[in-house]
Amino acid sequence: MAKKEKFYVVWQGKKPGIYTSWKDCKAMIDGFAGAQYKSFLSFAEAKTAYNKDFKDVKGNSKKKKVLSPEEKRKYGEPNLYSIAVDAASSGNPGIMEYRGVDTQTTKQLFHQGPFKQGTNNIGEFLALVHGLAFLKKNNSDRIIYSDSRIAIGWVKKKKCNTKLKENSKNKDVYELVRRAENWLKTNTYKTVIVKWETKAWGEIPADFGRK
Numbered sequence: 677m678a679k680k681e682k683f684y685v686v687w688q689g690k691k692p693g694i695y696t697s698w699k700d701c702k703a704m705i706d707g708f709a710g711a712q713y714k715s716f717l718s719f720a721e722a723k724t725a726y727n728k729d730f731k732d733v734k735g736n737s738k739k740k741k742v743l744s745p746e747e748k749r750k751y752g753e754p755n756l757y758s759i760a761v762d763a764a765s766s767g768n769p770g771i772m773e774y775r776g777v778d779t780q781t782t783k784q785l786f787h788q789g790p791f792k793q794g795t796n797n798i799g800e801f802l803a804l805v806h807g808l809a810f811l812k813k814n815n816s817d818r819i820i821y822s823d824s825r826i827a828i829g830w831v832k833k834k835k836c837n838t839k840l841k842e843n844s845k846n847k848d849v850y851e852l853v854r855r856a857e858n859w860l861k862t863n864t865y866k867t868v869i870v871k872w873e874t875k876a877w878g879e880i881p882a883d884f885g886r887k
Contacts, residue, residue, distance in 0.1 A: 683722035688712040690767045694722050708768050743875055751876035756780040760821040760872065761807045762882035763799025769840055772796070772849070774803035776810060777882045779821060786810055788852070793845035798853065800827035801836045803882075804869070805856035811867050823872040823880045831869065834860040 684701035686692050689711050695701040698715075705711035716722040756779050763774035773789025786806055789799075804827050807820045822828055830836050836857060842850045872880040879885075 682715045682717060683719050684713060684715050685722050685726045686711070686713045687726070690770065692726075694719070694726055748876045751873045754779065754821065754872070754877050755819055755870070758819045758821055758870070759785060759807055759811065760880050760882040761800070761803035762823065762880050762884065763796055763803050764884035765794060765796040765799060769793050769795050769846070772799045773884070774799040774806070775882055775884075776803060776807045779881050782881045791846070791849050793840075793843075794849045795838060795840055797824065797826050797830075798836060798838050798840065798849060800824035801830045801838075802849075802852055802856055804828065804831050805859060808865050808867050808869075809859055809863075812863065812865050817866070819868040819870050821870050821872040821880060823874050825871060828869055828871065831860065 681696070682698070684695040684698060686695065686701060686704045689704035689708050691704055693704075695704065701713060701715075705713055714725070716725060758779045759776050760779045761774065761776040763772060765772040771790045771792065772794030773787070773791065775787040776785045777783060778785060788802065788806065800822060801824075804820065804822050804824075807822075808831070811818060811820065834857060836853045838853075840846065874880065
């Protein structure tokens with residue numbers, strides 16, 4: 677009896693999408709923290725699930741929450757007199773880069789990378805510290821947005837609390853981490869760090885568009 681063909685949906689992985697073999701699916705989730713995926717017996721089912729549903733690794737279906745206009749109003753509007761920072765990582769760890777942009781115009785203000793090895797959290801941390809240094813250097817009173825609670829927490833503690841071990845591939849990233857931590861310990865700043873509310877405002881303007 678011929679083996680039934682399966683289709684694999686990857687919601688959270690190195691490259692989200694629909695795959696026709698377990699080998700290809702496995703390549704997208706191996707080593708990816710928090711990978712989320714599931715198999716389906718037909719492409720139609722896989723496509724519907726990929727487009728509409730969010731699945732956890734146990735297969736439980738969770739509809740993406742869409743805020744009502746009333747709920748969105750509770751968050752107000754983002755302050756456009758600001759800069760926004762973000763990072764992107766192809767794999768976790770993987771090739772990583774980060775940048776900062778003008779929130780209103782999306783003009784890129786700074787960009788670093790791509791680096792051979794890093795994590796998204798490290799990139800978010802470096803982007804935030806780079807943004808703080810950028811605003812201080814330019815004597816700007818703008819606020820700074822980040823969509824990473826982890827990075828914001830690390831900045832407040834003045835420590836990049838990553839579990840990634842230093843090696844030959846990420847020496848340049850670790851050098852930046854040490855410089856960032858030292859900057860936080862030896863500088864003061866008045867810049868207000870604000871969490872970007874993605875569910876109310878959409879993707880942060882500095883997003884790399886790899887979702």
